[in-house]
Amino acid sequence: MNILSPEAEKVIEKYLLLPVGAGCQTPYFNNRRTKIRGGLRALIGKGTPEEISEEAEMFSIRDRASIKKMDEGELKKFLVEHNLGVDCSGFAYHVLAAEIFARTGRKLSAAVKPWSGFKRKLKHILRPAENTGVSTFSHSRNSIAVSEAEIEAGDFISLVGTGLEKKYNHMMVIESVEVSGGSKKISYVHSYMWPSDGLHDHGVRRGTITIENNEPIVNGIWTEKEKTGKDNYTFVSASGAKDISIRRLRAFVS
């Protein structure tokens, strides 16, 4: 079984159970609607678990809300109401940053960067996590496409052009790959929001894709929140995406 490094797993576990109060799953938050500029990265969906937790504590001080007395559900609601959470690329950034550092000792900001535009490059130097989106990760200079046969932990699935208007991108980090005969169970982890999630039931979570004989992943069985097929919105997004690919950071290619 091929798995992520313990350092990257630690980051994932912290996102799954934030180190604040009773702890809860990190909600999904995308800055697309609020369009905050020049704000803390924890407030624009790009923070680490520690930064999100720290901001939650700051909000609890400001609002005179005792975060320590909240149960998991109340805490999640509190986070959502204060726009605290992480988006798919923000989550992937910090997990892959831990992975690349564990494997190579390099910083992700040096390995994955925009390749055009002075302004973009400058912004990336100052705020790498905030300026490394799905398209930057998926750029051919930063990552290469790999086949289902080669897939391993640390790769990511890139969905370009999802949603009804085909204008959203998404990415999932491959957490482990388990091969059993001709069957391959790919475990992924991502931050996502399904339309059926309601106000609070979204965020960082795990899912699996089971494929036979290295068939394309869109033909596999996608399971997340115990839902498969069309009930699984991640699968719906993947099958409806303009482009779906499994990619590996060039920094991981020896």
Next chain:
Amino acid sequence: MSEFSPEQIASVSHTIGFGLLGLAVSLLLTPLVMAFLYHFKIWRTNDKVDPTLGIDGRSGKAHTPIMGGLIVVLSVGLLTFLFNWNRQFTWVPIGGMLIAAILGALDDIFSVIGRKRRDRSFRQTLVLVKVHKNIFARIWYAFTLPWTAFKSFASSFGSKRGTGVHAHEKLLLQFAAGGIAAWWIYWKLGETWKEIYIPFHGFLNIGAWIIPLIIIVVMFTANAVNISDGMDGLAGGMLIPTFIALSFLSAIFGYVPLAILNAVTAGALVTYTFFNVKPAKFQMGDVGSLALGTLLAINALVINAMAILPFIAFMFYVEALSVVVQVIGRVFFGRRIFKMAPLHHHFELLGWSEEKTIMRFWVIHLAFVLLGIWIALH
């Protein structure tokens, strides 16, 4: 046998006497000011505008009067007017202090009784320039864009929005106080004040650049003291050695009216701090912190001690720089450098008690004040 002449000893005694008079007068004023503040309920409210009241152990600060600095401002103003009214040396420091005090008083009063004011952001104004249905409104918004940009920039350094005087208004009035000080120092005091004294080096002439420098120093110092007034006894306790140092240096350099002015201020601050230590009977408020910050800067500039200010106002500058660093961290790097700015709240959130934070700040500040005095004598 004393190495000091009887005249020198008499001068020191005279100055200390004024310090004691400042203490006594401020002590007499205290019940009057407290009665005034309680009568008009000018105290900290426990609303969500002030986020620091949510920190553990701070909720008790609600309903503490906030204009206690009036005691110092009134004592200093009154005693200077009665006994130390000197056209060359005390008019402008007192004038600058009063301008800042009025500004601070307005902020204190409006933050209690004022209504929340709308603060349109630069981005919102840009949108209005494009989409407002009235062409004249669009032209007006476009014409006033630089002003809107200034307001947005200033608000990023402001601690609270809504009621009270807004950050850009504060900056403008402080600019006025700094401008008056610069005009006076550059054009009225004489040739000596057109140069900056650098310890161990001598005088440095930077020409007319000294004017904006004076304005910046006055504004920065006033805000630094204002920012440091966030814990019981913190600003008052640090201002005492600072004004004693200024009084000492003024006396050494031969500026007797300024030595007296600084001594009176230090004396009044002793009374203020007595009542301000935890649990505070009142807090300084902007009326005191802005006024005393302005007075501190002007008094240091007049004795040509600009280069010494970073030492004798050390912790004030550290506190102000912590806010600047925090804003830079937030805007450019998207991260908090400190848990909360100014710095004293950072330590408070790290678990330091208020007393521990204050006393350590006092001690560090005192050490740098002593260093500043030593440097100033070279």
